[in-house]
Amino acid sequence: MKVMPLIGYALRGLARRKAKATVLILGLASGVALLAAVLFMTDALRAQADRLRMAMPDIVVQKLVAGRPSTLPRAFTSKITPIPAVRAVRPRVWGYLFLPALQGNVTVVGVPNGVRPLQQVQGTLGQGRDLVPGAHEMVAGATLAQALGLLEGDTLGLPSLGGTAVPLTFVGAFSSSVDLYTADVVLCDEADARVLLGMGPDEATDFAVDLTNPAESSVIAQTIAEGTPGLRVLEREPLARIHSLTYGRRSGLFFVGAIPAILALLLLMSDRASGLSREERREVSVLKAIGWSTEEVLYTKVFEAALTGSIATALGLFIAYGWVFWLGAIGLRATLAGWSSVYPDLALVPAVDPAQLLAIAGAVLLPYVGLCVVPSWRAAAADPVAVMRGE
């Protein structure tokens, strides 16, 4: 049996039923595009969060008061430092500040003395320089700086408890390549951060604990939690679970919202399953009457379905990819990636690989082609004279 002429005939069949084939391909393609776009975006968000996770401390220690996170006394570090395998305990000062001008929160992060200046790694700052400790300066995310209309050298009076904070001089902005993480961040001296956040000199928001052997983090976490009641200990490794849950929940909700589209997809498939049209059955009968074998007719119909399905899947995957990674997921972004008054430029890096693309294609194509085999075989096996008479 020659395959190419049969595929050619299948293409001619699709061309003869141009309107039906076009609607079928567009319907199937839009269903595939919607589902694939959600998967592409969820995976990209998860991978994006993972990219930063490995640079995080092995363990973060928080204090709970009345079941809610509270500030920690710096003296608590003495309870953690002696634990074997603990390399360093760094009290951190950070928190959220509501800016009425933006009607949104910014994340204020205090920079302790002695940390490596940002400009040592080329590309961290989009403009300006890193802050000088004690000079009441700030570095902000590119989006925040733009939203506030800040230019290098401008001073900004941020709201603080009792209005005691000294206005900060804007000296630099993060590069847009890290805007996804820093869009709403204000970096300032630790002392300035304490005043802005209303924290005392001996308080810390949490402790970052670095270990000599990160593989022991579970044991160390357990030791810290048991040694000092009222602490909440967060390990780095399971943080991936949180991102999976966050984006998984959102994509799940989106899928629920997209049920009508999925139903439409099933409807298209059931159209194939319910059998061939009268016109198609007649065509099959003519083919049989002029000498085509059942096998040839069956292969032609399978090729027709496979061509329709694969063109639609290819189109759907292409649209989904372009939608998410070239056009910034317009319309999908707010649903899956959230929204806020200070929103970063969402340039996601694809986590797509051939296996995932082929899995999506297989999940659509195999049932679609499989569903057309039985009615095609039934039509091919029927008596052509009876079909042509309309019996």
Add this chain to the structure above:
Amino acid sequence: MQPRATGARAFQPRPVTIVLAVLALPLVVAGLSVDAHLRRARAERGQPVTDAVAVRLPSPDMALFGGARWLRAPTLEEPGAAFADGPGAVDPDPAGGLVAPPKAIWAHVKGAR
């Protein structure tokens, strides 16, 4: 033997059209994979910049949902934070999405306990 076309001139696909129709899906899969690979490679080249900034940030969360503190940093804040009530505790809300988290994460937690 093939049926004779009737009516308007029948569409006669050229070999190149047939090949393109058959290869549409593999070509798209290959093309998108290459584009994704190139974009990932570019992002990896910028990883030192991300790492340098990361040490200054309190959490690995993206600045996507700044409207509420637990949305800004779900890894550190309730109700999303890992081990909200104790190290090694199983999350009380393990479901939540049709796209499930990787099973390996649970294996890790189970091993830790």
